[in-house]
Amino acid sequence: WxxxxxxxxxxxxxxxxxxxxxxxxxxxxxxxxxxxxxxxxxxxxxxxxxxxxxxxxxxxxxxxxxxxxxxxKNPVTLNDAEREEVEAFLEAIDADDDVQNVYVGLAG
The missing domain is CATH 3.30.70.980 (YebC, transcriptional regulation domain)
Known part of the structure; x- marks a missing residue:
C-alpha cells in the first residue's frame, strides 16, 4: 500500500x-x-x-x-543515528539466505 x-x-x-x-x-x-x-x-x-x-x-x-x-510513495527521512540503526537491521536481514529482495521507504 x-x-x-x-x-x-x-x-x-x-x-x-x-x-x-x-x-x-x-x-x-x-x-x-x-x-x-x-x-x-x-x-x-x-x-x-x-x-x-x-x-x-x-x-x-x-x-x-x-x-x-x-x-x-512516502519516503521517510531519518537522522544519522536512526539511519545507522536501520541500515544495521537491513544488513542483518539481507544476510539471511532466504531473503531475496528488501524494499524500504527511506529518502535519500
Whole structure:
C-alpha cells in the first residue's frame, strides 16, 4: 500500500554528452534518479519496462540491469543515528539466505 510497483532500469552513459533527462523523456520513462558511479536509475511503468530498455541505447545509454521493483510513495527521512540503526537491521536481514529482495521507504 505504501509502494508503487514500477520498472527499474539501471543504465550508464556511453559518452559525456548523454543526457539522462532527455533520454528519460524520449524513451518513455516516468522519472530518473542519478545513481552510484555515474549510473542512472530510470523509473518506468511496469508495462513500459521492455520498451524503455530497448530505447535507451539510442540516447547514449547502456542498460546494466532491468527489473520490476517497488518505489516508496512516502519516503521517510531519518537522522544519522536512526539511519545507522536501520541500515544495521537491513544488513542483518539481507544476510539471511532466504531473503531475496528488501524494499524500504527511506529518502535519500
Amino acid at each position: 505504501d509502494f508503487n510497483h514500477v520498472g527499474m532500469i539501471e543504465a550508464t552513459p556511453n559518452t559525456q554528452d548523454a543526457d539522462a533527462e532527455i533520454a528519460a523523456i524520449e524513451a518513455g520513462a516516468q522519472d530518473f534518479e542519478p545513481g552510484d558511479e555515474g549510473a542512472t536509475l530510470f523509473i518506468t511503468d511496469i508495462t513500459d519496462l521492455d520498451a524503455v530498455c530497448r530505447a535507451l541505447p539510442a540516447f547514449g545509454f547502456t542498460v546494466q540491469s532491468a527489473k520490476l521493483g517497488y518505489q516508496a
